[in-house]
Amino acid sequence: MEKIREKIKLLQIAYTSEWALAKFFPAVFHNGILENFILTGISGREEDREQARERIKEEIEKIKEYKNRGEVWRAINLESELNSLKDILENLNPLGLSIDYHKITNGSISLPDADYTAAVIFSKNPTHMPYIQKLIQAGIDVICEKPIVVVTDKENHRADRSQLNQLESLVLNSERILMDAEHYSAKKASLIFYDKLEEMIERYGKISRIEAWSKEKDDPDKDRTRKLLCRENQTGLLLDMGVHYFGIISNIEGNIGEIKEAFYDVFPGNSSKPYDVETYVETKFDINGDYFHKNANGSFKLAKFIHKFEKPEEKDSKKFQVTFEKRDENEKVYDSTTVTLDFIEGTVKEEDREYDRIHTWETPGIAKNEYVNILKEFYDSIINKREPRTSFRRSAKSLDAIYRICEQFPVFDLIDSKIPNLKTHKRVYKR
Numbered sequence: 521m522e523k524i525r526e527k528i529k530l531l532q533i534a535y536t537s538e539w540a541l542a543k544f545f546p547a548v549f550h551n552g553i554l555e556n557f558i559l560t561g562i563s564g565r566e567e568d569r570e571q572a573r574e575r576i577k578e579e580i581e582k583i584k585e586y587k588n589r590g591e592v593w594r595a596i597n598l599e600s601e602l603n604s605l606k607d608i609l610e611n612l613n614p615l616g617l618s619i620d621y622h623k624i625t626n627g628s629i630s631l632p633d634a635d636y637t638a639a640v641i642f643s644k645n646p647t648h649m650p651y652i653q654k655l656i657q658a659g660i661d662v663i664c665e666k667p668i669v670v671v672t673d674k675e676n677h678r679a680d681r682s683q684l685n686q687l688e689s690l691v692l693n694s695e696r697i698l699m700d701a702e703h704y705s706a707k708k709a710s711l712i713f714y715d716k717l718e719e720m721i722e723r724y725g726k727i728s729r730i731e732a733w734s735k736e737k738d739d740p741d742k743d744r745t746r747k748l749l750c751r752e753n754q755t756g757l758l759l760d761m762g763v764h765y766f767g768i769i770s771n772i773e774g775n776i777g778e779i780k781e782a783f784y785d786v787f788p789g790n791s792s793k794p795y796d797v798e799t800y801v802e803t804k805f806d807i808n809g810d811y812f813h814k815n816a817n818g819s820f821k822l823a824k825f826i827h828k829f830e831k832p833e834e835k836d837s838k839k840f841q842v843t844f845e846k847r848d849e850n851e852k853v854y855d856s857t858t859v860t861l862d863f864i865e866g867t868v869k870e871e872d873r874e875y876d877r878i879h880t881w882e883t884p885g886i887a888k889n890e891y892v893n894i895l896k897e898f899y900d901s902i903i904n905k906r907e908p909r910t911s912f913r914r915s916a917k918s919l920d921a922i923y924r925i926c927e928q929f930p931v932f933d934l935i936d937s938k939i940p941n942l943k944t945h946k947r948v949y950k951r
Contacts (some may be wrong), residue, residue, distance in 0.1 A: 668919065
């Protein structure tokens with residue numbers, strides 16, 4: 521007789537978030553996730569269900585306008601967002617399948633009086649930590665969209681460790697399942713890499729170097745990009761993309777050692793309102809851990825608006841490159857292999873130039889929608905009472921590295937004193 525699967529009652533917080541609409545709701549409604557979860561409610565700032573339904577109708581019309589204007593910047597997500605809003609509207613219909621609606625904000629962080637045992641948070645960055653604290657106090661398991669906490673202050677974009685200290689205290693004392701929804705760790709390329717890593721170590725030796733880059737063609741005047749990269753949201757490109765790439769290192773128990781250098785630039789654009797946080801980052805650092813050689817190191821290059829550079833790039837590129845080395849007893853390298861995770865293609869490839877050969881690693885059964893993989897991991901962690909791969913413990917390690925970069929190589933003085941031209945692309949701060 522087939523065992524009946526236990527279902528987890530799930531509350532969703534901030535239902536009109538772009539990532540919730542593009543990835544979370546499609547996973548829940550159309551990818552079999554409701555076999556594991558019951559979506560008992562959604563939450564937002566509207567007073568009641570009818571106001572929530574009106575908000576959804578407004579969002580539907582807004583997204584239709586984006587599509588009619590041919591906004592290619594958001595083409596990947598537009599259709600998913602539109603369909604998700606229609607799905608939510610249908611399920612909020614009192615005459616149809618019912619999802620409860622809850623108001624959660626009224627000038628302060630609040631939780632609904634409802635029946636749920638797990639929650640997923642999509643609210644603004646600075647509010648993540650207050651929600652996490654309240655949910656843990658209520659005995660609720662948590663998934664939180666990245667970043668789990670912010671590491672700069674709101675006014676000056678200076679390094680601020682207060683939320684990170686709170687997070688580390690919670691991680692030590694909580695028995696709940698606490699999972700970072702850091703979605704690059706749930707992309708196909710990352711999951712193949714995690715699955716095959718020990719085999720790679722055995723075949724190629726330990727890791728000596730990690731190089732990663734994210735180069736995006738984005739619209740500097742897009743409202744959502746402006747809301748994402750700003751002091752008001754206590755984020756910049758280092759935090760926004762750094763959590764992904766540092767997260768992959770943390771997820772294989774790598775530790776970030778000394779921060780060697782960092783430099784930045786900021787895009788003023790053609791607008792009277794320039795960005796007030798960095799939109800270009802380069803950083804170098806040391807790495808240690810069981811899978812790494814003693815002198816392992818890494819570097820990241822993160823860039824927005826690449827089509828606006830002095831030498832424009834028209835194509836997005838998001839890769840994570842790992843160099844493995846075999847060494848003798850004197851630490852002399854006698855073999856080196858590079859493996860590249862391509863997040864756009866969803867591939868993991870080993871290139872052997874000596875033999876003119878490319879080996880592509882595969883793992884079957886990985887969903888294209890990252891939130892399908894995230895929710896499966898969350899469910900398995902709850903049922904089996906084990907730590908998720910992207911646990912808050914590992915997230916704290918990644919966020920500590922980002923905090924130290926912000927502290928040792930601050931960007932606020934550059935941005936406050938003089939907005940540089942992105943086209944010059946010069947090193948603007950170095951210790």
